[in-house]
Amino acid sequence: MKYIVCEKPGRFKLREKSKPQKVEGQAILGIKKIGICGTDLHAYKGKQAFFTYPRVLGHELAAEVIEIEENEQNIKAGDKVIVMPYISCGQCIACKNGKTNCCTELKVLGVHTDGGMQEQISVPINLLIPANKLTYAEMAITEPLAIGAHAIRRAQILPNEYIVVVGCGPIGIGIMKFAQIEGAKVIAMDVDCGRLKYAKDKIDIDYSVLAGDAAVDIITEITNGEMATAVFDATGNKEALEKGLNYMANGGRYILVGLSKGKIEFEHPTIHAKEATIMCSRNATLEDFEYVIDILKLGKFPVDSFITHNVSFDEMIHHFDSWLEPTNGVIKATVNF
Known part of the structure; x- marks a missing residue:
């Protein structure tokens, strides 16, 4: 499968690797749409804190489930899901107090560990949020809105x-x-x-x-x-x-x-x-994601005007530099698979 890696500041490479294998407690997802955020832009410019290279970017993810075991949320293969990209330990003082967004061992997909700029990805099931009633565009902007x-x-x-x-x-x-x-x-x-x-x-x-x-x-x-x-x-x-x-x-x-x-x-x-x-104010919690999903369902956010630039996965590398230029009027860029 294809994936894009940021090898060092200012350089992306399109590469291929094997598809992920099913691991207990994780789901295999097909990525459908990715939002490009300030973290991605800063990482590309070499100005992002807590960042190392090489790294597969992408944490604003709209996906479809390819393979999943039985789970408490009753998510099934074929369901649309948003990925909450914050991997927390569940044991530290922050997690025990409900502040998983600032876990002492926090790892963010696309920042501390490889993200979703790839055709398929394996992620913990507890990071998945059902989103069958949203469009892929709405799903891809849920994380920054959260x-x-x-x-x-x-x-x-x-x-x-x-x-x-x-x-x-x-x-x-x-x-x-x-x-x-x-x-x-x-x-x-x-x-x-x-x-x-x-x-x-x-x-x-x-x-x-x-x-x-x-x-x-x-x-x-x-x-x-x-x-x-x-x-x-x-x-x-x-x-x-x-x-x-x-x-x-x-x-x-x-x-x-x-x-x-x-x-x-x-x-x-x-x-x-x-x-x-x-x-x-760091990241977001499940409560914030659920609030945003409700707002999007009610049509209270101007999604169409918010996404100003949209390209295919194969075109992303060629367009990324232009998204750094304020004169191009970028609010939110997205990438389709």
Whole structure:
């Protein structure tokens, strides 16, 4: 079978290997569609934390079951499934407290271990989520949306509060949509006018602000001088991360969703004076996946406009570099098998 491996930063290779063999407790899946996420782009550029090469990328997976043993979810061969790509130990303090998303031994498909950029894959049955009522497109975007849903749940968003979401990529857009559903007033921020326009036109956010020197003044005006009670960073950019506190109200929450590879610094008098709550939001849990699936079933997310680029598996290598260019207007790229 065919698979694509990222051998080192900037280089993919299309190769062939044997199909996976059935192992007890695991299912063999045929991959149908894969979403390309920021982690994949950063890994290709050599800027992804916790990453080693060579690696088969791909963790936003829409699949069909080829072979599976009897299981508690009654999933059968031929069923459509989403793969929750976080392999947790089930024994550590985080897992015992229901925080499998930050397991001390966590391995993420396509990051710490090989992912789904291959025709077939064998994965633990407990990672499978039934999705027969979703399209492959909806299935392939469930994981990134679940990350946004998890961030909103972490922040405990309230109706009518002002929030700022820095970064209008796929994760940021998910955060905005789920914040809207909770009744928040959303202020989107980005350096890219095209992405701000998408957030305004397709997500129907309340306000858009171009990142820069004037951003603080604009948010001050929007919020009548009070600033945002919750600020989300969905960029992972060091400069953006360090500026995010400037948009936050006294007593507010700052939720770090994007992952930076290096150190970030905050002025202690600033965070102390605001009694800031600074929290990280990592990955997602089954509860978040199930929430997103319900939202997608209800048609509350603009899937068709969200997926801006789509190519076949055989064409992926030739198109990947273009997805790194902001001028190409990529929101979410997907790959079909």
